[in-house]
Amino acid sequence: MKKIYFDNAATTALDSNVLDVMLPYMTEKFGNPSSIYSYGRESRLAIETARKSVAKILNAHPGEIFFTSGGTESSNTAIAAAINNLGCRHIISSEIEHHATLHSVEHLHSRDNIRLSNVNLLSNGHVDMEHLRELLAGSKERCLVTLMHANNEIGNLLDMHAVGNLCKEFDAIFHSDTVQTVGHYPFDLRNTPVHFINGSAHKFHGPKGVGILYINENVKITPFIHGGSQERNMRAGTENVYGIVGFAKALEMATAHYEEHSAYINDLRMYMAEQLQQHIPGIGFNGDLHGRSLYTVLNVSFPKTEKSEMLLFNLDINGICASGGSACTSGADAGSHVIRAINSDPNRIAVRFSFSKDNTKEEIDTVVAKLKELI
Ligand SMILES: Cc1ncc(COP(=O)(O)O)c(C=O)c1O
Incomplete structure (x- = not known):
């Protein structure tokens, strides 16, 4: 059948053109990107070329793009950093977030006593912007607003600019889970008021187990995963070279078409x-x-x-x-x-x-x- x-x-499904560019990094180009000899340099070059390409497409600086294991890790990193590094003590989110966000904020709420508020939703599932403003205005503590760009179940799209501008007004940190939209819409991050977004290659015909975290250059955070100095000390662990190459190729193809x-x-x-x-x-x-x-x-x-x-x-x-x-x-x-x-x-x-x-x-x-x- x-x-x-x-x-x-x-x-x-993985696009065969994406697989084609990944395969050499699973076979003959197997060097560890941290190694200083030619095999290593070849892998390092592949990663940095991929980073530049992704940054260009999203209109961000290459230094703002970090490769991760996927959307879940990226969201966990951003949300934890807002609490641990950026002084947020109040999280504003919604009941319809993906579990990567829901369970992260619930964990911080119960473990670290971080205040948690859910913004009201309208009957069509959109965020009630008036309520969001009230929550931000009524907060005595710095807020993290984490609201997804597109809901993965019902498809509703958030007005990221409106939410980001509201966050700016109240000096809040804004993280948006963009896993369903990176690779599906054009992004112009240099002109978007957001601190963190994420992406996951397997949502746009790339490989599973690789994603990005965009961290706006104006925020400085410490790593979520500790170990080696990969990803400019921000995400330890030997890089998923073929995954990263596949991420960039899948994004290039999605953008072209x-x-x-x-x-x-x-x-x-x-x-x-x-x-x-x-x-x-x-x-x-x-x-x-x-x-x-x-x-x-x-x-x-x-x-x-x-x-x-x-x-x-x-x-x-x-x-x-x-x-x-x-x-x-x-x-x-x-x-x-x-x-x-x-x-x-x-x-x-x-x-x-x-x-x-x-x-x-x-x-x-x-x-x-x-x-x-x-x-
Ligand atoms: C909206 C949203 N956020 C996060 C994720 C998690 O991404 P990943 O599978 O790359 O961890 C998904 C995918 O399941 C998703 O649809």
Whole structure:
């Protein structure tokens, strides 16, 4: 059976062009980048070339880009640094963050007695900016605001400039989890009021286990992982050279094809939304589908019935990959914390379909026909 993969917000397929540039660093170019002889220098050059390319694309300085093991490590590093190095004693976040953020802030809240506030969400899942202003204005302590750029389950996009400017007004530190948007949108970090963002290659056809942390040059922090002097003393451990090379190549390709791919993927998403509305009674959409929304994600709300409760399982049996929440929780029974936070109706079932350049309208027709049959 040919599988249909509609879970590209969980991860994407590695592009063969990306694999091609990675392979030599797994085979003949195996030197440790810290070694001073030619093998080492060759690996070092590959890392620094990748850093320059990533920085150029994001309009940042190469010195502001640090390679990590992925989005989770980058968020953990930024959030811990805001508390440990930048004097933040109050974290303002939201209930719909990825667990990399949620569990980091809960840990700091319970271990270090750091104040934690969740900003209110509007019914469409967007951040209530008035409430954010009230929280910042009412805080006696320096705040860390950590709010994601695009929600990985419902796709809502944050106005990063509006939040960043508000943070500036109150001298707060701003971290935005941009794992779903780096490699999917252009960035202009030199003109964006944010202190930390992150990125993860496997979300845009790069390899798993490699990411970046952008640290604005105006903030100085200490490392999260201690050891050797890699990444200019900021992230110890022998570098994932082939991963870093793959990250840069995947970002270069995503950037080169941004206009074409984003329009194509958005078209697929809207086509599926239309087809579902035509063919399946009682469905709805979670998030702000027709407003500020990530073009890769369609979160569909089905009326709860015995059949819809088994939907993900039955889709899987039919070779269709979709998910009920973020990939890290889809095996668990608890349901999605994001859907619970924005829409507590116990009589609905949420399924996330997320698309890439490799999907087609024919696949959507097949999935809609199958859903008709299963519901
Ligand atoms: C919004 C968001 N943040 C963070 C992560 C974690 O990234 P990584 O898998 O690279 O640790 C993910 C991916 O699952 C994500 O979607």
